[in-house]
Amino acid sequence: MPTTVPRLLEEAHALRTSAIAVSCGAASMTHGELMAESNRIANALKACGVKRGDRVGVYLDKSIASLASLIGIMKADAVCVPLDPTGPVARMAFIVADCGVRVLITSGNKQGRLETLLADGGELDTVVVVGDRPLDLADASVRIVSAAQVAQASGTAPPRHALEGDLAYILYTSGSTGRPKGVMLTHRNIVAFVEWAARQFGVGPADRVSSHAPFHFDLSLFDLYVTLARGATVCLVPQGIGFLGVDLVKFIADNRITIWQSVPSVLMIVEKHIKERQTDLGALRVVFFAGEPYPPQALRGLMKKLPGARYFNIYGATEINDVTCHAIEHLPDDAPLPIGKPCGHMEVVVLDENDRPLTETGSIGELCARGPTVAKGYWGDPKMTAEKFVQNPVHDDYEDRLYRSGDLVEIRRGGVLAYVGRRDAQVKIRGYRINLREVEEAVLKHPEVAAVAVVDRVADDATRYLAAVVETTEGAELSLRALKRHLSESLPAYMAPETLEIVAELPKTSTGKVDRQALKAATDLEPAHP
Incomplete structure (x- = not known):
């Protein structure tokens, strides 16, 4: 049987049926309940004609229902397209049109925005409603599957036909042209990442992992699927407190969080509101960050206040997920943190401006990566795909895909890499x-x-x-x-x-x-x- 994301989750569910899988405020679901709810959504999608490879949008605030919807889409052999629940309607409309989303999972509190989308020419065939609030669209051509109809669907997993190489997600990121670009992630991409990350951070059933990143951001793949695949508990950070330091500190304490991942700017907000020797944060054992550089002087303050945690600097991109990892033992000076060495599942190749591999200490070149988490390319953009996903110049005698990150790195002693900057972050003055x-x-x-x-x-x-x-x-x-x-x-x-x-x-x-x-x-x- 192919190793897909749903299969990983079902294996954990079989061992941890009655354990809490996800919490959001006072609400929670066990692994068994989450799998049953995602099965109902999958069966409802299949009943309205969703087929293998169809793109299904998720337009929901962060919630247990939105997590169940993402899993349900994959169980229906379809492709998850998470949409920013707070983003502009114009951006949502572009994504819906760009990747041909015809079925959208949403809730009644998004009615106004959906009405705007449809009035402006957006096209949808079916809207599947989850949650307590009903939806009643003015456009009678759009079929509505109510929450009551979803609740009546079977809680048994439908037959699945997806393979490892099939798409599981399309995540839209900002493009250099000013238009969002859809990164195509396969089941194999996500499963390979899950297996590495679970080993790297020792994720187990006793862990309580924060989910700070929004679901349309690639950092969420760790929060959701690494956690669930190891029978641990996902603790969803409510949308409204994402950048409120006092509330985030309280969230970590109240939920007894053991693993925290976010961008450094969020951790800097959190650090300002942690009191010295705050013992109710003592469960936190791993803190790792990605997405932007963390100023060492700011990190030093966090490490002083939370001395019992282990800290990791992660480098990656939506197109490759995590590629390098640096365990931070101490901060002797204010020099920028290195991004570390390649993760166990990936190989990094540093190329000069003539596409020749660099290996000597002190060399600076473009970081390129190969391995099982390299994405399939960009949806509907073969030109951009060909520019960024290229043949590895080290191996010209067989097909070997390499992702060009556009990031410049310096090779330091022992093969440790340091981020230098973006090629496009350089300007002439x-x-x-x-x-x-x-x-x-x-x-x-x-x-x-x-x-x-x-x-x-x-x-x-x-x-x-x-x-x-x-x-x-x-x-x-x-x-x-x-x-x-x-x-x-x-x-x-x-x-x-x-x-x-x-x-x-x-x-x-x-x-x-x-x-x-x-x-x-x-x-x-x-x-x-x-």
Whole structure:
């Protein structure tokens, strides 16, 4: 029998039927109840004509119902397309049209947005409703399967025909063209990742794993499927508290969380609200982060407050999931954290600008990866797929797919890799090539800077300049002159930002990262005094 995601979950269910699989606030489901509910959804989908390989959208707030829906879609041999429940309708409409979503699982609280989608020309054949609130659409051409009809479907698993190479998910990420791109993940991709991550972090039935990432973000694959496949408990972080430090600390304590994963910016929010020697967080044994660099001075504060946990820096991308891992034992200085060595299931190849492999210590090149978690490509975009998923130049005598990340890394002693920056994060200012991340790291070392994003802007005369958009520490009155004086100690003058813009909070994407596109588009930010 093929090893698919549903099969992994059913094997755990067989051993842990009555144990709690998922909790969300006061609500919870056992492994047995979750499997039965996902079976009902799968049977309801099949009853309305969903076939192997069909794309089914999930447009729900984070909840037990949305988790059951994702599993149910895969049990119906279909492909999960999670949609951002708080994102703009226009983006949802693009995704629905782009990958041909004809069936959508949603709830009554999304009625207004669905009405807008349909009124603007969005096309859906069937809407499957889960949850307590009913749905009544004005467009009579759309078939509605009510929550009551889903509840009446069989709780027995339907026959399945999906293979390891079939698609399980399409996750949409921001594209360089300004249009979202759909990354195609197979069952094999997810299963290989689950098996590695479960071993790496020792996930077992006693663990209680936080699910902070939204379900349309690739970090959620660990939270959901590694946890469930090992008979552990997924604790869903409610959408409303995702960036509220006091509430997140309380969530970790109340749910006795043992494993936490998020982007560093969220952990920095959490750290500010942890009290010294806060014993009710003592169950937390593993903290790992990914998605963006973690300033060492900020991480040092977290490690001091939570000394009993083990810490890991993970590097990856939606197209390859986790690729490198660095166990953090100590932080001797403020140098950027390395991203570590390749994970056990992956091989990393560092290529120079002529696509020749680099192996010597000190070499800098593009990180490329091969292995079982490399995605199938981009939905409906063979040109972009061909550019990013290429033949491995090391092996030209047989087919060997390699993903080009576009990220530059330095090879350090012992084969440890350090992230240098994006190829596209380099800009030219007056003929000088500048890496924006390097400037950000220098700005962050100023004691009055809490967070920063450096962007390049275009002046009225069409010349480019650097702007530092900064969140300051409480009560600080940072000036551009003081910042430049600080930067002069570590950067040449041409790398110093020419404007300083103070904001109450840097804009974030729905996944918690700094929204650099929003910053670059902003024109109403007031410069700070010189």
